Amino acid sequence: MNIGIIGAGQLGRMMALSGYPLGLRFTLLDPNLDSSGAQVSDCIQGEYDDATALQMLAAKTDVITFDVENVPVEAVMPIAQLKPFYPPVNALAASQDRLVEKTLFRKLGIATPEFRAVDSLLDLQQAVKDIGVPGILKTRRLGYDGKGQYRLKNQRDIEAAWNALSSLGIALIYEAFVPFTREVSIIGARNIKGEIAIYPLTANVHQHGILHYSVAPYRHMSLQKLAETYLKRVMKHFNYVGVLTIEFFVLNGKLLANEMAPRVHNSGHWTIEGAETSQFENHIRAICGLPLGSTAARGYAGMLNFIGILPECELILKSPGVRFHHYGKEARPARKLGHATIVASSASKRDHALKKLLKYSLS
Amino acid sequence: MNIGIIGAGQLGRMMALSGYPLGLRFTLLDPNLDSSGAQVSDCIQGEYDDATALQMLAAKTDVITFDVENVPVEAVMPIAQLKPFYPPVNALAASQDRLVEKTLFRKLGIATPEFRAVDSLLDLQQAVKDIGVPGILKTRRLGYDGKGQYRLKNQRDIEAAWNALSSLGIALIYEAFVPFTREVSIIGARNIKGEIAIYPLTANVHQHGILHYSVAPYRHMSLQKLAETYLKRVMKHFNYVGVLTIEFFVLNGKLLANEMAPRVHNSGHWTIEGAETSQFENHIRAICGLPLGSTAARGYAGMLNFIGILPECELILKSPGVRFHHYGKEARPARKLGHATIVASSASKRDHALKKLLKYSLS
Numbered sequence: 001m002n003i004g005i006i007g008a009g010q011l012g013r014m015m016a017l018s019g020y021p022l023g024l025r026f027t028l029l030d031p032n033l034d035s036s037g038a039q040v041s042d043c044i045q046g047e048y049d050d051a052t053a054l055q056m057l058a059a060k061t062d063v064i065t066f067d068v069e070n071v072p073v074e075a076v077m078p079i080a081q082l083k084p085f086y087p088p089v090n091a092l093a094a095s096q097d098r099l100v101e102k103t104l105f106r107k108l109g110i111a112t113p114e115f116r117a118v119d120s121l122l123d124l125q126q127a128v129k130d131i132g133v134p135g136i137l138k139t140r141r142l143g144y145d146g147k148g149q150y151r152l153k154n155q156r157d158i159e160a161a162w163n164a165l166s167s168l169g170i171a172l173i174y175e176a177f178v179p180f181t182r183e184v185s186i187i188g189a190r191n192i193k194g195e196i197a198i199y200p201l202t203a204n205v206h207q208h209g210i211l212h213y214s215v216a217p218y219r220h221m222s223l224q225k226l227a228e229t230y231l232k233r234v235m236k237h238f239n240y241v242g243v244l245t246i247e248f249f250v251l252n253g254k255l256l257a258n259e260m261a262p263r264v265h266n267s268g269h270w271t272i273e274g275a276e277t278s279q280f281e282n283h284i285r286a287i288c289g290l291p292l293g294s295t296a297a298r299g300y301a302g303m304l305n306f307i308g309i310l311p312e313c314e315l316i317l318k319s320p321g322v323r324f325h326h327y328g329k330e331a332r333p334a335r336k337l338g339h340a341t342i343v344a345s346s347a348s349k350r351d352h353a354l355k356k357l358l359k360y361s362l363s
Numbered sequence: 364m365n366i367g368i369i370g371a372g373q374l375g376r377m378m379a380l381s382g383y384p385l386g387l388r389f390t391l392l393d394p395n396l397d398s399s400g401a402q403v404s405d406c407i408q409g410e411y412d413d414a415t416a417l418q419m420l421a422a423k424t425d426v427i428t429f430d431v432e433n434v435p436v437e438a439v440m441p442i443a444q445l446k447p448f449y450p451p452v453n454a455l456a457a458s459q460d461r462l463v464e465k466t467l468f469r470k471l472g473i474a475t476p477e478f479r480a481v482d483s484l485l486d487l488q489q490a491v492k493d494i495g496v497p498g499i500l501k502t503r504r505l506g507y508d509g510k511g512q513y514r515l516k517n518q519r520d521i522e523a524a525w526n527a528l529s530s531l532g533i534a535l536i537y538e539a540f541v542p543f544t545r546e547v548s549i550i551g552a553r554n555i556k557g558e559i560a561i562y563p564l565t566a567n568v569h570q571h572g573i574l575h576y577s578v579a580p581y582r583h584m585s586l587q588k589l590a591e592t593y594l595k596r597v598m599k600h601f602n603y604v605g606v607l608t609i610e611f612f613v614l615n616g617k618l619l620a621n622e623m624a625p626r627v628h629n630s631g632h633w634t635i636e637g638a639e640t641s642q643f644e645n646h647i648r649a650i651c652g653l654p655l656g657s658t659a660a661r662g663y664a665g666m667l668n669f670i671g672i673l674p675e676c677e678l679i680l681k682s683p684g685v686r687f688h689h690y691g692k693e694a695r696p697a698r699k700l701g702h703a704t705i706v707a708s709s710a711s712k713r714d715h716a717l718k719k720l721l722k723y724s725l726s
Binding site: 013016017020021022023025039040041276285290291293294313314317318320321323324325326327328338 | 376379380383384385386388402403404639648653654656657676677680681683684686687688689690691701
């Protein structure tokens, strides 16, 4: 069985590496033949919206998935009719627009921060009036890792925010700033038969809008249950196949959905060593119609991103119990270049080891 | 860093898969571009003794290793002078000849079964006279997985044995049959700096001359210590770099060395999930001059080979705690097609799970 992946970043790379032991083959599609994923797999060179390249991918493969969220929906529609395409295009489309996504969350009874569509300065003024400050003006589309955002601390910021983002010429959304006590994510897989397997909650710490480190399991029985309920609602809505992630703010013991990602997620990288089956393998199993693997945690995991700069490989490899993941990418500021994971027998041992690791992460 | 591997079988495949997370690249050399290793890596098409292909491999890579023991020593000599070549060619040469190998063991004070070189029927008659029966007449070279062997139960088998093997036209060796209570293997790595890391002993069960299953750790403090001493002697002798394996018979509480393999070994496949660092990763670390990873066991591991026939992937994936390794090879009788590993929290749980797994192995 040959699996096509649109995008050959580190997620595509880790998907391929997780699928090889199952005897599966991979063909990736990426503009860059030396990209992270292309280093470990066959790769067709092409832009994500290159119809000819996408047709080639469909012709070579039995099932198609993606490792980037910004795959143009219109471009993949034709191949999604040729070959099984998972996660479903509808879920991909919804995840690409913060307004559509949050409106859906609300429709499904999933709490979110307050938000308003913003298409004009007047809209923004009204939104700030309704929701108040602080708040964040965001592009509805193509934002990730904190890009395309402007934070409003008070009413006087309205014009500056409008000027900063309206020039991009794309629709905007204004969201209430949530003074959260914690950010968590729920990650689960649903396979073709409708079987579902959900990982324990992960607690995430961001820096400059990019995930810095995660710890898991974040044990909180009622939040776990609530997050699972929310995740299943979204899965059911889309007749979802593959791994799905929802990020939440925790506020006053409640979950507010921030966004969803119709794919494996950075906050789930700990599952490679820290869970019985990794998110990557479960995504692949799900889209291939295979039984899902156990999502049980093996211990107490911590995952640290290396952003913009990688530590000396030797330093990490010498650290007891630390597993290194180098993505084979060239260093660039704010670029995710690799990560390290530790799995310990207790939360305190994990935290101790993570603290030591943090010094190697200079971001 | 690009690592060249001569041979692209399942060992090369698993070496590449273990090295990718360290950001390393691989180029394999194999006659078959659809071989197990070539499915997950760049591969140059060529026979193992194709001088042009070997030169291409050397030109593309920074360090060279091999996944097959039968690499012709004369063919690799030239590239071993161009690029770092590990394990050392001397160790490779010794491992290819049972007489040289066993003579070396004796010289290093490592006990072996009784043996005699056999180059004529007369030699064989004398050998049987000296050592007695039962015994095994073997080809000195190119034997693996029980091929090229003839077992002598009594003196009357001498002529039949001679007729069966002398026709191959290669030198022979007669070895005493060892009524062993157990077969074990010791696997360790030595890196460029001379640092050594050794795994716990593995106990092995063969069927028709091919490894059927292994369990580890085989806990026996005095045998562990003895095996480590023997392994270090061989490593020191060759100024060894890479993973080295020695297989022993256990007889009356002593170790008799049967053979060595200058490479990762089938009996070490359990280390992928069952040890802190796999034998594959430690081999790669060793030859790249990186620090070796911990060889500590994570629990009680069992590894089962699938020979000639693979069970349905679904069946294995449904078995709790079982990890599947499919080599992507076409089924052929007596061919190693994959393996499964379980890691349990106790030896009895491991044995129970292994027993269940054994029914999927129809060899």
